[in-house]
Amino acid sequence: MSTRPTALPPAGAPDVLYLIDLSGYVFRAYHAISPLSSPSGEPTHATYGTVAMLSKLVEERKPAYLGVAMDAGGKTFRGELDARYKAHRPPPPPDLTVQMARCKEIVEAYRIPIFIEQGLEADDLLAVAVARAKEKGLRVVIASSDKDLMQLVDDERVVLWDAMRDKVYGAAEVKEKFGVPPEQVRDLLALVGDSSDNVPGVPSIGLKTAAELLGQFGTLEAIYARIDEVKKPRTREALKTNQADALLSQKLVTLDGSASVDLDLEKLQYGGGADVDRLRELFTALGFTRFLKAVRAPTPEAREATSRVILSREELAAFVAEAREAGRLALEVHASSRDPMTASLVGVALACQPGQGVYVPLGHRYLGVPAQVSLNDLKEVLGPALADPALPKVGHDVKFCEVALQRQGFSFAGVTFDTLLASYLLDPEGNNALPVLSERDTGIKVPPFEAVAPKRKGQPTRGLDEVEVSDAAKYAAAFPAAALAVSDKLRPRLRSERLEKLLDDLELPLAGVLAQMEVAGVLVDPGALTGLGEQMAKELAVIETRAREIVGHELNLASPKQLETVLFDELKLKSQRKTKTGRSTDADVLEALAEEHPLPGVVLEHRLIAKLKGTYVDALPKLVHPETGRIHTRWSQAVAATGRISSQDPNLQNIPIRTALGRSIRRAFVAPPGSVFLSADYSQIELRVLAHLSRDPVLVEAFRTGQDIHTRTAMEIFDVDAASVTEEMRRQSKTINFGVIYGMGESALAKRLGIPRAEAARFIDAYFQRYRGVHEFMERTMAEARRSESVHTLLGRRRLLPDLRSSDRMRRAYAERIAQNTPIQGTAADLLKLAMVKLARPVVPGARMVLTVHDELAFEVPSGVVEEASVKVREAMESVYALDVPLVVDIGHGASWAEAH
DNA sequence: TGTGGTTT
DNA sequence: AAACCACA
Numbered sequence: 001m002s003t004r005p006t007a008l009p010p011a012g013a014p015d016v017l018y019l020i021d022l023s024g025y026v027f028r029a030y031h032a033i034s035p036l037s038s039p040s041g042e043p044t045h046a047t048y049g050t051v052a053m054l055s056k057l058v059e060e061r062k063p064a065y066l067g068v069a070m071d072a073g074g075k076t077f078r079g080e081l082d083a084r085y086k087a088h089r090p091p092p093p094p095d096l097t098v099q100m101a102r103c104k105e106i107v108e109a110y111r112i113p114i115f116i117e118q119g120l121e122a123d124d125l126l127a128v129a130v131a132r133a134k135e136k137g138l139r140v141v142i143a144s145s146d147k148d149l150m151q152l153v154d155d156e157r158v159v160l161w162d163a164m165r166d167k168v169y170g171a172a173e174v175k176e177k178f179g180v181p182p183e184q185v186r187d188l189l190a191l192v193g194d195s196s197d198n199v200p201g202v203p204s205i206g207l208k209t210a211a212e213l214l215g216q217f218g219t220l221e222a223i224y225a226r227i228d229e230v231k232k233p234r235t236r237e238a239l240k241t242n243q244a245d246a247l248l249s250q251k252l253v254t255l256d257g258s259a260s261v262d263l264d265l266e267k268l269q270y271g272g273g274a275d276v277d278r279l280r281e282l283f284t285a286l287g288f289t290r291f292l293k294a295v296r297a298p299t300p301e302a303r304e305a306t307s308r309v310i311l312s313r314e315e316l317a318a319f320v321a322e323a324r325e326a327g328r329l330a331l332e333v334h335a336s337s338r339d340p341m342t343a344s345l346v347g348v349a350l351a352c353q354p355g356q357g358v359y360v361p362l363g364h365r366y367l368g369v370p371a372q373v374s375l376n377d378l379k380e381v382l383g384p385a386l387a388d389p390a391l392p393k394v395g396h397d398v399k400f401c402e403v404a405l406q407r408q409g410f411s412f413a414g415v416t417f418d419t420l421l422a423s424y425l426l427d428p429e430g431n432n433a434l435p436v437l438s439e440r441d442t443g444i445k446v447p448p449f450e451a452v453a454p455k456r457k458g459q460p461t462r463g464l465d466e467v468e469v470s471d472a473a474k475y476a477a478a479f480p481a482a483a484l485a486v487s488d489k490l491r492p493r494l495r496s497e498r499l500e501k502l503l504d505d506l507e508l509p510l511a512g513v514l515a516q517m518e519v520a521g522v523l524v525d526p527g528a529l530t531g532l533g534e535q536m537a538k539e540l541a542v543i544e545t546r547a548r549e550i551v552g553h554e555l556n557l558a559s560p561k562q563l564e565t566v567l568f569d570e571l572k573l574k575s576q577r578k579t580k581t582g583r584s585t586d587a588d589v590l591e592a593l594a595e596e597h598p599l600p601g602v603v604l605e606h607r608l609i610a611k612l613k614g615t616y617v618d619a620l621p622k623l624v625h626p627e628t629g630r631i632h633t634r635w636s637q638a639v640a641a642t643g644r645i646s647s648q649d650p651n652l653q654n655i656p657i658r659t660a661l662g663r664s665i666r667r668a669f670v671a672p673p674g675s676v677f678l679s680a681d682y683s684q685i686e687l688r689v690l691a692h693l694s695r696d697p698v699l700v701e702a703f704r705t706g707q708d709i710h711t712r713t714a715m716e717i718f719d720v721d722a723a724s725v726t727e728e729m730r731r732q733s734k735t736i737n738f739g740v741i742y743g744m745g746e747s748a749l750a751k752r753l754g755i756p757r758a759e760a761a762r763f764i765d766a767y768f769q770r771y772r773g774v775h776e777f778m779e780r781t782m783a784e785a786r787r788s789e790s791v792h793t794l795l796g797r798r799r800l801l802p803d804l805r806s807s808d809r810m811r812r813a814y815a816e817r818i819a820q821n822t823p824i825q826g827t828a829a830d831l832l833k834l835a836m837v838k839l840a841r842p843v844v845p846g847a848r849m850v851l852t853v854h855d856e857l858a859f860e861v862p863s864g865v866v867e868e869a870s871v872k873v874r875e876a877m878e879s880v881y882a883l884d885v886p887l888v889v890d891i892g893h894g895a896s897w898a899e900a901h
Numbered sequence: 902t903g904t905g906g907t908t909t
Numbered sequence: 910a911a912a913c914c915a916c917a
Binding site for chain 1 (some may be wrong): 902906909
């Protein structure tokens with residue numbers, strides 16, 4: 001026997017037929033996998049196992065020919081032969097029948113041919129298919145582990161593949177398993193019988209005896225012809241007595257490949273042309289998010305988008321007419337920088353047919369540049385179309401276009417699709433760049449910028465505005481051309497994956513709100529900052545001098561490398577922790593060292609001031625817009641994996657608040673004369689979300705009765721009454737509540753609280769003892785997440801987590817923390833986004849939303865109407881969604897952001 | 902690129 | 910946990 005195990009033919013081999021014993025597979029998965037159900041409660045475990053096999057087969061084996069055999073149900077010729085055959089079997093349980101039907105639907109959606117034949121079992125059909133395939137010279141892989149089918153194995157040309165265990169049975173493996181070659185399996189099974197099918201066989205003859213007999217005689221017929229040569233008397237007698245049953249069993253187990261069945265092998269050629277929409281719909285309904293990613297229409301033919309340059313008002317007018325005729329308009333604004341508030345327009349690219357773009361250069365400047373459309377002509381000709389809400393607009397990052405155009409005095413309405421936002425909803429951590437989406441989903445290539453503007457030796461890289469317009473058009477016009485084509489692919493995907501509402505009712509309207517916020521900006525009082533900056537510079541100088549005196553030489557306190565040498569080599573302080581490159585000098589380490597030496601404390605003070613000065617005090621004045629005098633942060637809604645909004649230039653979401661110095665920076669964010677700064681915070685939104693999602697009775701009650709949640713947690717885990725909760729107990733409880741939200745493990749909690757791991761473990765344990773509902777919710781979430789390889793929020797936003805099945809423990813543990821955190825953080829983000837959309841229109845005339853920080857919205861409000869605005873903002877935010885617990889908003893106002901808190 | 906630090 | 914940013 002060969003020592004090398006039989007292997008499957010190579011993936012994609014053109015002469016291989018894959019056959020699936022579907023009924024057998026579903027039946028096996030039904031018993032092998034523990035029960036699961038879909039979000040709607042439908043049983044799914046057998047379906048899940050079957051889909052896992054199917055998708056693995058289709059994705060990895062890339063079958064050239066593929067077919068599925070199923071039992072027809074009802075009477076078979078075997079039942080006619082022997083009334084006992086499979087007669088003892090109870091009717092299949094209803095949850096198996098449901099899943100069998102589902103599996104059939106899924107196979108149909110894969111567009112895999114199914115053969116069913118009255119009177120025959122799936123095994124018989126497989127035998128026929130194998131026989132026909134052999135005639136044609138095809139190799140065959142049967143996806144099954146049914147021992148009856150092993151008689152069909154033919155060396156390495158016909159093999160059985162147990163996809164669940166990934167084991168392949170060729171002749172060698174069959175011999176190993178049964179002790180006989182495949183051609184004797186039939187007679188072996190006839191002798192041994194099969195209790196699960198009620199095939200009688202010969203009593204007292206087992207696998208070993210049967211194999212020995214067949215080794216000696218070759219066939220069942222030969223055994224009976226030479227029955228007297230059977231040595232063991234007991235075996236001989238058993239054979240004689242049960243000759244009828246043995247022959248009957250042989251008929252029952254024989255798979256006859258010569259049956260006349262209508263089966264055309266040519267129809268089994270598999271092109272991979274699955275009904276992807278139907279598959280996605282089924283997988284979504286069943287909660288099989290894990291398989292969604294693999295469902296992809298066959299890669300379309302690669303092609304370039306067409307492009308045309310528009311240089312005159314007339315040509316532009318003709319295009320606008322075309323777009324109106326086509327009923328939609330895709331656009332991409334090409335600007336001189338990523339910041340739409342300061343960028344100048346280089347050109348506008350448009351499309352109204354997928355794959356066909358035009359480019360309107362506006363600000364190209366190079367020697368010999370042709371006359372370009374003027375901004376005024378653009379406004380007059382394209383402006384009305386952009387402003388027309390009845391003309392649907394499509395783009396990739398439409399907010400950028402909107403802000404850049406608004407800045408030039410255009411109005412903008414009627415956005416119906418954004419490929420960036422759509423792609424983000426489908427996979428927030430995927431690559432959402434338009435060229436990537438376009439090539440993958442539509443085959444349209446967006447050329448890289450370098451392709452139209454090759455780098456020239458010794459010359460600086462050019463901007464788009466320095467590229468010859470017809471070259472630029474090949475690049476620029478491809479964007480809207482691709483966006484339109486991509487939108488046609490993504491819209492049905494969003495629909496079948498139940499993300500369409502999230503786009504239409506949340507993200508798209510939110511993009512408009514964020515655009516308004518970017519245009520509005522926020523006012524910073526530069527005077528307040530310069531004074532602060534001078535003061536900080538002086539303090540830093542003093543600290544640096546002190547540090548020099550301590551160590552006796554020059555040193556740069558901002559350099560972790562220098563600091564490392566001084567602290568651990570010169571001063572011989574004990575290294576606490578290592579980083580990848582050396583010994584850590586982070587705040588925790590310095591705090592620990594501060595007791596032993598004066599230098600670490602000095603460094604900490606320096607770091608605090610230098611950080612605030614560099615990041616805010618010095619940076620903010622540079623970001624003041626020269627024309628508006630305000631700071632126009634860019635808001636991103638398609639960056640954070642959890643669904644949160646993020647902000648850049650500056651990041652308004654990490655402006656200091658805890659230290660006095662930090663608060664003085666917030667004091668520089670002010671409302672203009674005649675207005676006040678109004679700030680509204682959701683109180684404990686994440687824990688409220690957790691209460692709602694988990695329905696934990698203690699948590700829900702605490703919020704319904706308006707208790708201090710950290711005190712309540714302290715009462716629970718320390719088992720004391722409210723009056724006995726000390727400051728320290730409350731502080732620890734607060735950290736634990738945080739830990740729960742972030743999926744913090746023991747070690748992270750221990751570090752935070754500065755306690756031993758074992759103690760942290762006890763806290764966590766006590767927490768889950770008292771908040772049983774939370775514990776159960778976490779377990780449920782994790783089980784769901786493992787199955788679907790994804791987690792989702794209250795509004796159905798999702799995050800894919802393939803790493804939950806990673807073989808790397810670190811990655812898996814990381815994914816598990818994310819699985820705990822994301823439903824909570826993401827749902828809080830959903831609610832805030834909802835509130836923002838709800839507050840899209842000013843609550844009172846003259847009010848405008850200027851910033852958001854995860855659980856906070858801030859507005860500029862005319863001074864006279866603050867009270868009215870406060871009432872309206874609170875009402876809107878608190879009623880944004882009816883949770884099981886009340887939503888509470890803390891609201892305040894004042895001259896600056898600091899005072900509004 | 903790595904380290905460190907700010908927010909929620 | 911997950912953003913963004915400064916600095917060496």
